[in-house]
Amino acid sequence: MNEEYSLAEVAYKRLEEDIVTLKLQPGEALTETRLSQTLNMGRTPIREAVQRLSWEGLVSIRPRLGMVISELNPGDYTRVMDARHPLEVLLATSAARLASRTERDRLHDCTSAMRDAAAAKDMLAFMRMDKTFDEIIGRASCNPFAAKAVAPLQTLSRRFWFRYMGESDLTAAAACHLDLMQAIGKGDEQATRAMAEELMRYMRRQAVSLIAEVSFSS
Structure with a gap:
């Protein structure tokens, strides 16, 4: 459990920075498979990290369509x-x-x-x-x-x-x-x-x- 939590935290921090610094662009679609390959992690920590990012408004989770990086509205x-x-x-x-x-x-x-x-x-x-x-x-x-x-x-x-x-x-x-x-x-x-x-x-x-x-x- 502790190992999974720490991996989820690592995944979260890496994805958060990539979103903040626009390495992952607004509107870009993602999949768990792609993120798992990019971060070299299993799907469980990836899923936990994405759920946290969704709660924070950085990612939208769309059924059957995967994940999409949230748009930036200056307003x-x-x-x-x-x-x-x-x-x-x-x-x-x-x-x-x-x-x-x-x-x-x-x-x-x-x-x-x-x-x-x-x-x-x-x-x-x-x-x-x-x-x-x-x-x-x-x-x-x-x-x-x-x-x-x-x-x-x-x-x-x-x-x-x-x-x-x-x-x-x-x-x-x-x-x-x-x-x-x-x-x-x-x-x-x-x-x-x-x-x-x-x-x-x-x-x-x-x-x-x-x-x-x-x-x-x-």
Whole structure:
């Protein structure tokens, strides 16, 4: 059971990254056989991973037709941010109060890696560190319910960012994460709340500008 669970987790992480980074394109059809061959795994962990991706809105499961990678609708980005915003503020503020020294140090290292990735314009490395950053805060908050609720929204946000923002805003995004990390590191709940609010407002501005750009071009 433990081995199957770990394989399902590996399959999930690999497929999630391929979807976020558009290696698997929106609208692309998949089969369990193809995924089993690609990931070199049996169908049971593949099926568990796909069910999780479906719950998160990244994959649609269609009877007799297989799996299809969900489309990207720019208009959904603001809705994702509306739902994500309060949860992120809650988690960050809790992390400032409850994070261990090890978790604060890991956030520091993660943010440094994000800055390096931004400077190198390495989008994939930045996305991986962004996910790690979110996971550390989720654990440090000691609120698994909020962390589980926000995780799909974080993934959807990264997918939108990778598709539409690209390398252009990595430096600014890294700076916002740095400010948040420093506030959490000091255990300053008030400053953490302010920095988390600012990071979410920054991302929502990106979402709004995306919608305006798409509307103008159409």
